[in-house]
Amino acid sequence: MGTQVERLESGIAVLTVDHPPVNALPANGWQELATAVGDAGADPTTRAVVLRAEGRGFNAGVDIKELAADPGHTKLVEVNHGCYAAFRAVYECPVPVITAVQGFCLGGGIGLAGNSDVLIASEDAEFGLPEVDRGALGAATHLARLVPQHLMRTLFFTGRTVSAHQLEHFGSVWRVVPADQLRATAVELAGEIAAKDPVVIRRAKEALNGIDPVDVHRSYRFEQGFTFELNLSGVADRARAEFVDGSGRA
Template sequence: MAATTALVTIEHRDAVAWVTMNRPKKLNALSVELMGELSAALNAAENDDTIKVVVLRGTNSVFSVGYDIAQEVEMGVSTAEQWHAGLEHNIGLSMQVWRLKKPVIAAVSGWALAGGCELAMACDMIISGEDAKFGEPEIRFGSGPVTLLMPFLIGQKATNELLYTGDVIDAARAEELGMINRVVPAADLDNAVEQLARKIALTPLSILRYTKRAITRAYDAMGLTQTVESNLDIAAVLNSADTPERTEFTKLVATEGLRAALEWRDERYGQIDV
């Protein structure tokens, strides 16, 4: 059974719900509208007792390039108060995935960047194709991580390097760091995810729910929720900071488009990227 909205596709394969972000022309950028539909799809899967496992993926060989920067510029988000309200909404989606009462598997192909990387990291497991790329490059134009999950997944030193540089890593490196579970050939991604999802779905639903609750509470005891909430306040100030780089990036988005702004950003780092 499949149901389609403008921006999200939901397909039931026995006890597994495949939830697909369906905004390929924008590389599944997380607009307000997409996030709303995705949240509703996750709620539906959570409340359906015929579903035991959720798979989250993108379209057009891209998971998601993150939050819709062009929409943020168009909305004129600038003050710390405005950023706080918007970022709280963004964090809400990631933490909805994190706290969903059923296991969520991210099937990642292509880009999983910024908010898209955070959304994948919020899933219980990540299986990626060899073509996948992960990272939070937003520091390069004066932004920063919103849902601060990375330190809990890959540790201090690797997190520091990725968040200070904005580097993007390939799937093999992400697996080496423990960010993802495994890498498979791109053509085998759906089959690998389906096999894992079906194996998990053999477990009784109540056992899956309690097991996920136990794991989530363990991370809460380590301070994950407090870290995410504390980072929200810092991220609101960070995103509203008045820097020449942020000013130029925002101007380029408004006048020449997001692609031109990203090219300008990448040119600044291109000569020193290794």
């Protein structure tokens, strides 16, 4: 369990998240992922990073049960910092991050996907933010990097998902492939990037981040403030309790 790191001879670092049963990460899981991405990018021999996951889905967001079990706000603060750190690590990784998504990519998974440089998805992949139904807000910043503005708002308000093929149509997903080809396809593309001059690629990543029209870190922190406000009001506690006991929406 956790985040495993595999280093290939080509200079590709393959990071695999494995938190059964659905890859809903606890607070320390987000921090562990942030550290793994940061360490991979800091290694001068790394030329590209592949971010993937084991199991039937890429990421189901935060561990709601961990938050529901905390009578205060300690875990909420920890998971907020953890998500922020993980999303930031992906965005600021000095080399391109190619993320391979299978099954569901929800909540915090959107933060990881939206801040990645390239997305490859399996045919069954779906992307969405169920935050409103969980009494939380956040990652609209990153969903807006995947879909057009008005669709982002529709998905955010309703909690609906969008398919990998739809994202491929928008150009957000580079390729949609059968699930059994997902890892190989991601590694193949990473290899193409890794074969180029590493100094040029690192400067290219820095340059692209520098011309980004949205400050993703500031924007996401703004969203997190509303999540904390909903927790202080008690709305989030009720939504999490409904989710844990099964009476809330799926």
